[in-house]
Amino acid sequence: MKGLLVRWLVLTVAIMAAAYLLPGIKVTGVLSAFFAAAILGILNALLRPLLLLLTLPLNILTLGLFTFVINALMLMMASGVITGFQIAGFWSAVFGSLIVGVISWLLTSMINDQGKMEVITLHQKRGRWE
Numbered sequence: 001m002k003g004l005l006v007r008w009l010v011l012t013v014a015i016m017a018a019a020y021l022l023p024g025i026k027v028t029g030v031l032s033a034f035f036a037a038a039i040l041g042i043l044n045a046l047l048r049p050l051l052l053l054l055t056l057p058l059n060i061l062t063l064g065l066f067t068f069v070i071n072a073l074m075l076m077m078a079s080g081v082i083t084g085f086q087i088a089g090f091w092s093a094v095f096g097s098l099i100v101g102v103i104s105w106l107l108t109s110m111i112n113d114q115g116k117m118e119v120i121t122l123h124q125k126r127g128r129w130e
Contacts, residue, residue: 006111007104011037014103015085021099024092032084040078040100048074071097 012033019027027033051070052059059066072093079087087093122129 003111007108008034008037008041010107010111011041011100011104013107014100015040017103018096018099022092022096024088025096026086026088028084032082036078036082036085039081040074043074043077047077068094068097071101075100 012030015033015036016027016030019025019033027036048070051073052067055066055070072090075097076087076090076093079085079093087096124130
């Protein structure tokens with residue numbers, strides 16, 4: 001449960017970073033970003049797998065680039081539900097989803113299931129890293 005809360009906070013930070021970096025995304029406060037992260041997490045858990053399955057032929061045809069469109073649609077849906085979270089247009093949503101995806105991927109890759117920072121220590125033995 002702690003890991004879920006930490007990932008939720010990471011997604012909130014990623015949304016705030018996207019709003020800071022892109023002029024087409026506006027967040028009125030941390031609470032709006034917090035609720036936008038919750039809605040985005042729910043949409044990604046429930047609706048995104050279905051959309052990926054339905055658009056699989058188009059996704060294969062575009063070599064996976066249509067996934068960016070699906071991520072942008074998820075972000076636009078979240079902005080439609082939360083009043084303090086606004087996205088100006090489709091391209092702002094595409095670039096915003098790229099920023100949110102990269103930041104959340106980088107930060108959650110360092111967090112384990114218990115919500116703690118995970119450190120991997122490598123040692124060199126006989127010319128190999130283990």
